Amino acid sequence: MMIRSWWALPVVVLALVGPPAPVVSRPPATSTVSSPAGTFPACVTAAVETMSLEEQVGQTLMVGVPLHSPQGIGGLVAGYHLGGVFLSGRSTRSSAGLRADITALQRTAKVPLLVSVDQEGGSVQALQGTDFPDIPAATTLGAGPPDELRRTVRDSADRLAGIGVTVNLAPVADTVPSGTDDRNPPIGAFRRQYDSDPIKVAEDIRTVVAASQGAGVLTILKHFPGLGRVRANTDTSTRAVDRTATVDDPYLDPFRAGMRQDSAGVMISLATYPRIDPASIAAFSRPIVTGLLRERYAFTGLIMSDDLGAADAVESVPTGDRAVRFLDAGGDLALTIRPQNVGPMVAALLAAARTSPVFAARVTDAASHVLAAKHRAGLLRC
Known part of the structure; x- marks a missing residue:
């Protein structure tokens, strides 16, 4: 496997640094999203301007890699200039072994990778075992004192940062109405929500975001604009619909609270919200992603999708599209x-970009947001 050299830029230097210390097919639209002036650090803007189109496209993709052998995807990372990896599956491996593999994987990247994992707690905890103690489910943490929630999240984030994980795909900002847990397959059935009251959920989201990012692990609020009222799981169904949500929905307040706490990112769900956009699932919805999140809420951070690879909710759409x-x-x-989806996705993105300025x-713009998140994670330095 060829080791790629780091960039040498005329005005900035992008360097791989260790993770922050533990204590520390529809045609493209005819309009685009402009980020507010001053959103991106100067070194990010300069870096993006030196990138080829192929490199920019690669930065907009995050691919799953099995936890038992993350370094095995290095060729794909280097060949497609990928922006990030998602450590998938479950593992009881030691922190030392994981850190060695993640470090080796980083060396294959021309631009340092965002390394993400699902480490919510409860039934959604990818890293387990001696070095990664069990984390209580969100419902349990949400019912306890804020100080315990803060300590638990901080300890978990310290352990993630210690192996080179820079992004936790958490916290869950969804609110599940009281008494409906078992009828809500993606969230309530697994007790992934902090509470049934969006005001209380918002308080817990602020605590989680501050604790995790204070330990150097970026947070991703999910699953915007909410999965707490759906009656199907987007991973296994095309029938996940929230017919209640509007742009003024109080269930959006936990997401807004997390944004105000400066969460690095937001994940978009694959459910449908007909009172906001009857035409598309959220991840493909300009009214939701741009109109609601970027414009109405003025969110300037990273916007990522829920899984566009294996989810049944997107099965009918060609992979690249x-x-x-x-x-x-x-x-x-x-x-x-x-990983097999990367090639078709890159090809489709390149074709669309070459057809439409x-x-x-x-x-x-998307690549700039990805690099801004890397800058914030301490992966890129001016």
């Missing part, structure tokens, strides 16, 4: 847990 539709809606980082500008 899934990434195009997500970026066209205003998203930045398309997640697929299937407007979409090419959207790719540049």
Whole structure:
């Protein structure tokens, strides 16, 4: 496997640094999303301007890699200039072994990778075993004192940062109405919500975001605009619909609270919200991603998708078009847990960008958001 050299830029230097110390097919649209002036650090803007279109496209993709052998995907990372990896599956491996593999994987990347994992707690805890103690479910943590929630999240984030994980795909900001847990397959059935009151959920989300990012692990609020009222799981069904949600929905308050706490990112769900956009699932919806999240809520951070690889909710859409539709809606980082999807997604994104200057500008904007998250994670330095 060839080791890629680091960039040498005329005005900035992008360098791989260790993780923060523990204590520390629809055609593209004819308009695009412009980030507010001053959103990106100067070194991020300069870095993106030196990238080829192929490199920018690669930065907009995050691919799943098995926890038992994360270094095995290095060729894909280098060949497609990927923006990030998602450590998938479950593992009881030691922190030393995981850190060695993640470090080796980082060495294959021309631009340092965002390394993410699902470490919510309860039934959604990818890293387990001696070095990664069990984390209580969100319902349990939400019912306890804020100080205990803060300590638990801080300890978990310290352990993630210690192995080179820079992003936790958490916290869950969804609210499940009281008494409906078992009828809500993706969230309530697994007790992934902090409470049934969005005001209380918002308080806990602020605590989690501050504790995790204070330990150097970026947070991703999920699953915008909410999965707490659906009666199907987007992973296994095309019938996940929230017929109640509107742009003024109080169940959006936990997401807004997390944004105000400066969460690095937001994950877009694959459910449908007909009172906001009857035409598309959220990840492909310009009214939701751009209109609601970027414009109404003025969110300037990273927008990533829920899994566009294996989820039944997107099965009818050609693989490459899934990434195009997500970026066209205003998203930045398309997640697929299937490595074999990277080629078709890259090809479709390149074709759309070469056909439409407007979409090419959207790719540049998306790549800029990804690099801004890397800068914030301490992976890029001016």
